[in-house]
Amino acid sequence: MTVISERQTSRAAGWSRRAGAFSAVLLLTVLIGHRYDLVETPAFLWVLGIVALLAAVALLFAGFAFARLWNFGDRGGHDLTTGALLALLVLIPYGIAAYWAATYPPLRDISTDLDDPPALDISTRTKDMNELLSPTPGEQRLQIEAYPLVTGRSYTLPFDRVLEAVKTVLDRRGWQLTAPFPEATGQSDVTVDALAKSFLLGLPADVAIRVTDDGDAVIVDLRSASRYGRYDLGDNAARITDFLAELDQEVAGQVGLAPAE
Template identity: 30%
Template sequence: MGTLAIPLVVISVLLHRIGILPSNGFMFVAGLTLLVALFGVIAAFVAMTRLWFTGDQGWSKALIGLALSLVALLPFVWYGSLAMRYPAVTDIYTTDRAEMPLVFDAQTMSMPQPKTLSAAQIARVFPNVQTRDYPLGLTQTFGLVRQLVEDRGWDVRVLREPTAEFEPGRINARIVTLVGWREEAVIRVTGNATDSEVNMRSASLNALHDFGDNGLRVEEFLTALDDAVTGLMRDNPDANTPIEEQPETD
C-alpha cells in the first residue's frame, strides 16, 4: 500500500499541473490516495502487533510500509492544517473586484462560484490586503508592478499600460500552484503624474478552497511593492518630479 500511495501522489500532481488530469479527476485520485495511505498505516500497525506477539520475521517490511504510507500522508496533513487555519475562500481583493475582471477560458475551464470574505474578515485574516496609495506617479508605479510580476515568473494574460491621459494600467497573470490549481492575479494601478493607487485581486479558477494562497499572495506582492517604491524614492529623490521640472545636470 505504501509503494502504491506515493506514485499516486506524485503522478496525479504532475498530471494536474500540466493540465492532463482535470480538477475533478484530481480530487478523486487524491481521495483514493488518502484511503490507500491510511490503509497502509493501519495494515502496518496490525502487522507489527502480530509480529510482536508471534515473533515472526517481517519487521523491516512492516516498518518500510509504515514509513512510505506516512510520507504519502504528509501532503494531506499539511493541507489539512492550512484548511483549519484559513477560511474556505477562493477570491481575495482590496477593492471592488468588478473593477479587476478575471480572464479565463470558459470552454476549457469550469470556474466554481467564488467564495469571498467581507472587508472585516479580510482585515482580520489578511491584515496587509489593503489598497496602496503612493506619492509616486502612475507610470513609475506601474513599471515597478510590472517588474515584480516578471520577477515571479507569472504568466501574463493581459497587459494594459497606463496612457498619457492617465488611464489606469492593469495586469492579469495566471499562476499554477504546487499541486496544479490555476489561480489568477489582477493588479490595477490608477493615479496621475505625482500620485498612484494600487489594488489587487487574486482568485482560484478551479478550486473550492485556496488554503490561504490568494490572501498570502496579495499580502506578499503588495509588501514587496511597498519596498520597491520606498527603495526607488530613496535612491532617486527626483523620481516623482515631472520631467520638465527636474533640475538640469551637467
C-alpha cells in the first residue's frame, strides 16, 4: 500500500507575502503623509529605512519558501511570488537612489555664486538639520564640473521689474516664503528666503534668491541647500536651473518685442 504524504504549506511563503504587502502599504502611507506635512522629515527618513528592511525580509522569506518548495514540494508558490514581487517593487526606488548617489557628486549645497553665496535664512533651521558651511575648493570644483549650467543671471531691466518677475516665478512654483517678500522701493540689494521641496520625496531645502542692482544691470543669484541627507542627488542644481530658466521666460515676456515700424 502506497502512502501519499500531504504537502505542507510553507509558513515562510506566508510571511513573505505579509512582509512585502506591509512594506508597500507603509511606503505609500509615509510618502503621502510626508508630502502633506503629516509626517516630519526625520521620522520620514527613519520609516524609509524600516520599509527597506521589511522588503529585504520579504525577499529572505521568499528565498526560504522557494527552497522548501523546490526540495520538499511545499505549497505556497503564490504567496512567495506575491511577496517577492511586492518587495522588489518597493526596493526599485532605493536602487534608483543608490544609482544616483553613485552618479551625482556628493554635494548638498549649490549656489550660482561660489565666492559669495547668498545668505540663507537660518531662523527656521534646527540642530538635526545639515550644518551650513562655506564650500571647500574641492566642492566648488565638483559643482563647476558637474553643473556648468548653474550660473547667475544679469538683466538690463529696472530693479523693481526683475524683483516682480522673481515673485511671479516663486508663486508659480509654490515655494513657501520663510520671511516677508522684500519691497523694491529704495532697495538695490535684497534677498528672498524660501523653502522648497523635492518633487518625489518632498524633502525640504532652504533657498535664497539674491537680487542686486550693480548700476549697469540687475543680477540674480540663487542658492539651494538640502536640510537633510548627505547628498542631494542633483536636486538643488535642478531646482536652480529650472527656476532661472523660468525667470528668463518671465523677463522676456516683460520685455516683449518692439513693434516694427
